[in-house]
Amino acid sequence: MNQSASPSFTQFPTQSQVPLTSSVFVTSDQFSALIQRLDRIDNKLTQLDGIQSSVKAITVRLDQIDKWVNDMEVKFKDIERSREYDSKNIDEIKKNNSQFDALKANIRQIEEQQKTMNTEVRHDITDIRSRSMRDNLLFFGIPEVRDSENREKDSECVDKVLHIIETKMGIESAKETIKIHRAHRIGKYSQHKTRPIVAKFAYFPDRERVRQSYKKLERPYGVSQQYPPEMMETRKRLIPIMLEARKQQKEAYIVCDKLYINRTLYQEPSQSRNR
Structure with a gap:
């Protein structure tokens, strides 16, 4: 479970705007699609490693050519001042300048390809992380035990969340009808700050029923998606x-x-x- 969160209160779309998922079970086809996506990400990361090695080799070669071109330019200026033109050196300078320009163009193309692949990989990873948080809700303002030597257990966090759902959000018999796989505090422990609790619901409809009851909460309590x-x-x-x-x-x-x-x-x- 990802532990990043923002203690902000978010207004969420109404049920008419965000349709509920009809099924809470992941099918074998969906699992296979997820595995295939992870394989594609692994392939892209492997390609990125190869591209980075190529860029490093080209950069070394580019520095060598750049130094050589600078040296040749100095010689060219000396020849020009003395009006003793050496056609062979001039042709060689032009040739290397052409190679230099071609290498720069090649590097720019590789950099653009790398940016595109990085963007695609980041998007895929974010999408997978978002799906893994689909059944999660963040609860804010629930009092935290301040004894650093005797901190809350996950089971205690589950009980506190269900208590808030039942007593503050008006969902009767929540402790008997709603199942939470696990719940725990997220963020670094502090004596002066109450950390939110992230709870993973066993069933998505239960998570939606709780989320849609957020307006019943009064400060300091709050709930949002993760x-x-x-x-x-x-x-x-x-x-x-x-x-x-x-x-x-x-x-x-x-x-x-x-x-x-x-x-x-x-x-x-x-x-x-x-x-």
Whole structure:
């Protein structure tokens, strides 16, 4: 379970905007597709290693040629000043300059290919991490034991989460009807800060029923979905844009790391997206 989280309170799409998953079981086809994706990522990482080795070798050769070209340019200037032109050296300089330009163009092409592959690999990894957090919810404001020598057990975190669900979120008999695989605190322990609890639900419909009851919670309590750090950064950028759109009486909501305004996907400017 990923332990990254943001102690922010997030307004989530309503049930009409985000359809519930009809099945909570992962089929063999889905598992095979996930394995195939991991294999593709492994192949891409292997290709990246080869590209990086090629770039290193080309860079060494490029430095050697650059030094040689600089030396030849000095000689060329001396020859020009004395008006003693050596046609052979001039031709050789032109030839090496041409090779130098070709190498630079080749390196630029390799760098672009590497950027593209890095982006694809990062996207695939983020997607897999997001799917692994699909059944998770973050609970904020639940009192934490401050005894550093006798910290909470995971079972105690499960009991605290179910207690909040039952007493603060109005879901009756939660302790008997909702199953949580595990729950624990995330983040570095501090005497002055209450860490959130991440809980992994056994069944996705139970997680959705709890998530949709978030409005019943009052401070200091809160609940939100868990996302990978990359998605959290994207959501932080999109939330102000969403709020501004709502001020303009537009329909705006965020699904995972995608912003929709008037049911149209919002496209971030490339500079903000690449920061």
